[in-house]
Each structure stands twice: as C-alpha cells, then as structure tokens.
Amino acid sequence: MLLHVPAVLTRDEVAGLRERLDRADWADGRETVGAQGAQFKHNLQLPEASPVRAEAGRVVSAALERNPLYFSAALPTKVLPPRFNRYQGGGEYGFHVDGSVLVMGPPDARWHVRSDISCTLFLSDPDEYDGGELTVTDTYGEHEVKLPAGDMILYPSTSLHKVTPVTRGARVAAFFWVQSMVRLDWHRTMLFELDQTIQKLRARHGETPEAVALTSHYHNLLRLWAEV
Secondary structure, eight states: OOEEEOOSSOHHHHHHHHHHHHTSOOEEGGGGSOHHHHTTEEOEEOOTTOHHHHHHHHHHHHHHHTOHHHHHHHOEEEEOOOEEEEEETTOEEEEEOOOSEEEESOGGGOEEEEOOEEEEEEOSOGGGEEEOOEEEEETTEEEEEOOOTTOEEEEETTSEEEEOOEEEEEEEEEEEEEEESSOOHHHHHHHHHHHHHHHHHHHHHOSOHHHHHHHHHHHHHHHHHOOO
C-alpha cells in the first residue's frame, strides 16, 4: 500500500523544524549504509548523535502519535526514531531496497526493528527545489512522489525506490521505518480499507448494527494476524 498522509505536521511545526535543521551540522549520508548502498547514495544526513536530530525527532514522533490515519495504515508496534536527510547540488539516491532488520541502541542494549513500512515526511515544499522525487516501484509501475511540506508518504519497505537528483534548492525530509503488528502488506491494506469504511459508515449513519458487525470482523481479523 502506497499512502499519502496529509498534514502530519502543522505549518508552524514545519517552520520550526526547518529553522533548526537549516542551521544544523550535516554529515555525508553514506556513513549510515553498507558498501552496496554507498554506491548509490549521495546526500547529507544528520549524525546519529546530533542533538538537533533528537529534538526534531521528538517533534515528529509526537505528531505521529496524534495522527489516526497513520495509525490505521501502519498499525505500528515498533518505530525507529526519525532520521533527517538533505539533498542538494545534484544529490540523489539510486534504486535500492531498505534493510530488512535494523538495529538500534548501544552495544549493551541493542534492539531490532523489522522494516515493514518505510515513511518519508517532507519538510520542503515542492517549489523550493527541482528534482528530488521519491520514486517507488511496485507491480503497477513506478510512482513519483513529491508532497507539500508536512505531508508524509508510506510504502512497503520491500519496494525498490530512489530519490531523483536535486538540481535546484534543497530537499529536506524526515524518514523512518515501522515494524507493524501485521507483517503482510496485503493484510494491512485490507484492514486499513475496512477501518476507513467503518469510519465513513459511522459518520454517515451513526452506530448502526451493520457498523458494529463490521467492527467485529475488523478486530477478529486483527486478532488473527497481529504479532505483539
């Protein structure tokens, strides 16, 4: 499922984050990938130990906590702290697939996240830069994504994807990975569509017996597929 989640951040939150990020010390993004990824990755990234990264990550995490559309689609059980990247001066990231299991924490307290869902939260408006489209490949072809600042795209981490070269301005974004309670993308898609249908029926007709019956089916499917 490829899903656009609008207005994750308010315009004021975006402005506050950009003010801090534009003054931050950035590092070569290739430092965070292996030998294969380093051949295709040409961008800047906030270092893991950056206090700006930690502070900005808390803002993003708080926004996600209050977003019901994100929760309905992702059904998160583990979420990696948001990271931040910057593409400029021809920076790009060629086609690649995200690592399947990601490791966080100090050596004596490691924890692992299975990357089921990849998320990019745009912090630059489309008119601030040329290029920089996130291109996601699936069975229906290639999908180019370039969203307003504050909006987010979710897509399966199994997807091949790239960021096209930025030829003017700077493309700034937050990105992170989610381990979902529901491992399979097609199961998550069915649950998401069922949940959205239930909410629309409730808004239109109230708490009808039919809405209650569909809610029962939703929770029983989630009970069947969830890993917690």
